[in-house]
Amino acid sequence: MKQIDLVYQTMLAELGQRSLDAAWTADFPPEGRFTPVTVKGRKYWYFDIPDGQGGKTRRYVGPADDQDIAQRVETHKREKDDLRARRRMVSSLTREGGMIAPDSMSGDVIEALAAGGLFRLRGVLIGTVAFQTYSGILGVRLPMAAILTGDADVAQDYAVSSEVDDSLPPILELVQSVDPTFRPVPHRSGAAASSAFVNGSGYRVEFLTTNRGSDDYLDQPAKMPALGGASADPLRFLDFLIRDPVRTMLLHKSGVPVTVPDPSRYAVHKLIVASRRQYGGQGSVKRSKDIRQAALLFEALQQTRRTSDLALVYNEAWERGHTWQEGIRAGAGMLTDEDRNRLGDCLRAGAMQIGEDITMPF
Template identity: 80%
Template sequence: MKSIDLVYQTMLAELGQRAMDAAWTADFPSEGRFVKAAVKGNRYWYFDISDEAGGKKRRYVGPVDDPEISQRVETFKREKDDYRARRRMVLSLTREGGMIASDPMSGAIVEALAAGGLFRLRGVLIGTVAFQTYAGILGVRLPAAALLTGDADIAQDYAISREVEDTLPPILELLQAVDETFRPVPHRSGAAASSAFQNAKGYRVEFLRSNRGSDDYIDQPARMPALGGASADPLRFLDFLIRDPTRTMLLHKGGIVVTVPDPSRYAVHKLIVASRRRNDGQSAVKRDKDIRQSSLLFEALDQTRRHADLALAYTEAWERGPAWQDGIRFGAAMLNEAEKERLRDSLRLGAQQIGETVTMPFS
């Protein structure tokens, strides 16, 4: 696995700063003002701006204890968006720097959702579209075959969706602005609510939330107050995946600031998800892709010496109980011998660094 030259890693960081400046200015123009508000015991930043009717609109910004957000609030000013320069940087990163541009449809979908406020409202991009960003985060070249996708998966914690007191514009309108053939997908349970949308070519956008209770509720979509009328399907193990996500860049047009899972969590989560796939049809294809992505991230984490990060994520998942342990064991059993040995060595090094004992998923 080849490393990405430091020049391009630095360029990606600069692109991220510029893109965040542009997104911040678009969301929060200079004529408005930031205010703090308490919601159910938690403190959040909001942005107040006058509307055309002389009233006031309020937008959710983020938690007061997020240092990056609070610093931006304190130093708030309107900054010029150098879009053409960012486009050139994206082209350089993808043509020369070894990073992968998002496919046009995924990029357009994420761009529309980001402009609507998805990541401001603490949505998290998951799945293969998120995996596309890990080359930049880890500084390694990932094979293009592992990055191909025909869907975009979005996650949001239900409590966050309920508490932010803000919402995206209607999801269907955002998607149809990209492709007018997008339609809601009837839910398999027969519920009237839709958690997925698909266009005429089969590209699917799905919304998910964590499920920490009984699997009896796995087929019950939940209304998500912040998702512009979309519901979200509960997904087991998702709370682990989207805990402590990270901001990075999706390389599309001038770059899009997105929030994705920590790569160590993604790698461990994919082992568990793979263990729950069936052995036939599309489920088997997705299972193989899960294992491939997990293995590539284990290799990248090893190469970049992030053994402690991996050990911490792995230990957290392992300590959640027998169902998690079984998932990790079954998923790890699908790795080839070289991949198992790499994972074993990485976990041993990580255990030494964090000063804890790590139980291996295989003997």
């Protein structure tokens, strides 16, 4: 597995800081522009924003001789210059640095959700779109075959959604701003609430949350006050996955700041999830992808000397009891001999570093 040059890892960190610094532009987004308009001999500033249909919407800003407004206009010009610079950075990171950009639909959907406040409200991007960011986090090149996807999965802890006293705009409106063909997917339980949305080409956006108790909750959508009218499907083991998430960048357009699971947690979680997939059809396809992604992360964690991180979260999962141990064992049994040996080497090296015993899953 080839490492990414340090200059590109440094560039990713700079891109992340610049993108966070630019977050104030919500009122005057970079795709718009300030336009001077003279009315009855006096000059005023307006702000034009493309409406996506070849036209524009115009927003009144204020008189041109207002010094505060003049400063905002000048700042916006600098921000647009920085936007172009960030776009060039994203292009360099993906084309030359070996990091991974999402497909355009995934990027646009996550960008819209991020602008709506998803990550501010402690949402976590999970699944393959999150996996795509690990190339930058770990500083290694990941093969494209392991990252292809046709959906976006987002998680939010149930308690967080209930307690933040804030909400995204309506989720349906956010995804329809990307593609008007998005529609709610009827829930399998027959409940009126929807936890997933799909567009005309079959691209799916799904919301998941932590399971609050017995498996009786798993077939019922959970009401999520912070998710803009969307519900979420409770999922076992999800609390482990989204605990202590990390911030990074989705390399789309000028960069989208996102929050994703820690890669060590993602790898262990994938072993467990793979063991619970149904055989046949899409279940088998997803299981193969789960195991492939877990194996790639074990290799990357070993190569980047992060085996202590893996050992810590592995022990945390193992100590949760028989069901967790059974899932880890079954998932590890699906690895190739080479990948299984690598996992064992990682755990032994990590155990020595953290000073804890490790029970091997094989």
